[in-house]
């Protein structure tokens with residue numbers, strides 16, 4: 001399938017008719033013998049992903065042609081030379097979610113969902129990031145983000161599975177939604193209201209913008225303003241949350257902020273101070 005809008009934004013875009021997992025394809029290709037053929041911002045995408053993965057071995061499923069699996073290779077080169085400090089790596093998946101939230105809101109606005117609200121909708125509250133790796137529309141999951149390091153930390157692959165045209169009957173879990181459903185568009189949306197290329201190009205443009213800001217500031221999320229952008233799109237902040245840590249340890253509290261490394265700060269309900277949660281530590285976050 002052609003994707004001219006997206007193709008114009010990146011040095012390499014491989015549209016696969018089918019893939020087990022686009023993340024696995026890109027990690028293997030960009031970390032293998034042919035690594036030099038996969039520069040920074042190479043993309044592998046399919047609308048038929050058969051073995052989509054979430055975190056911790058969970059599965060991501062969608063009928064062929066209804067969603068996109070988009071994997072983007074980042075090989076960060078900082079303004080100062082060198083690569084992203086490990087302390088900044090936690091921001092990468094958050095950039096994916098923040099970019100996707102904006103792209104989804106753009107499409108919803110274009111589809112006229114919030115007719116009359118105009119540009120304010122673009123950064124508005126309909127699609128938000130559920131820290132650390134989901135994008136929700138009105139509380140239902142439209143996208144999951146999964147980031148994976150290349151061997152030897154030679155790069156990071158940011159994978160996003162996003163539901164475009166699933167109908168209510170096609171949703172794999174009741175907590176899911178699709179852009180077409182949220183926009184109130186029925187079957188046939190793929191040929192009329194928006195295309196996968198519309199969504200992907202909006203996502204890539206925003207991801208590239210955020211990523212370049214972060215690398216230009218040598219990974220300093222606060223200094224670059226990236227921390228504030230991500231926080232402004234994060235629906236978790238200000239919410240009461242229940243965090244499941246490994247070993248079935250549960251903590252409850254109020255999500256108050258993101259720290260300098262993109263970790264979630266939770267003010268414990270029992271008054272025993274702040275809990276700082278990194279994406280790798282949390283198995284479940286509910287609110």
Ligand code: ATP
Nearest residue numbers: 054055058059060061062134141144163172173176
């Ligand atoms: P959760 O979404 O349950 O909080 P999580 O954020 O860790 O967990 P991921 O690992 O990112 O989830 O994604 C896997 C989960 O997403 C699955 O357990 C399933 O509940 C859900 N899921 C699978 N396919 C889809 C889909 N197409 N749309 C929305 N949600 C899906």
